[in-house]
Amino acid sequence: MDRAEALLIVRGLTKRYPGIAANDGIDFDLRAGEIHGLLGENGAGKSTLMNILYGLTDPDGGEMWLRGVPYRPDSPGEAIRSGVGMVHQHFML
Numbered sequence: 001m002d003r004a005e006a007l008l009i010v011r012g013l014t015k016r017y018p019g020i021a022a023n024d025g026i027d028f029d030l031r032a033g034e035i036h037g038l039l040g041e042n043g044a045g046k047s048t049l050m051n052i053l054y055g056l057t058d059p060d061g062g063e064m065w066l067r068g069v070p071y072r073p074d075s076p077g078e079a080i081r082s083g084v085g086m087v088h089q090h091f092m093l
Helices: 046-053 076-081
Strands: 008-017 020-030 061-066
Touching (some): 020 046
């Protein structure tokens, strides 16, 4: 996969909490015009993945590239400045 072809590339993304791997080796590519959905039961790691992409949670491992540049936001503000936003299911203050 050529990094220049995808807007977002995620490889080996991992997040662990005591006793559980919330995300374990997630890989995906997102290209312009694509629509992706995240499906899974409660506790499957969907929110954890979104929180990592949005800078609310730090991953324990893996790599991300946004527009061909390494991406690891430290905060939602940094994610937004990079062009990554999130619409929450429930209103957050």
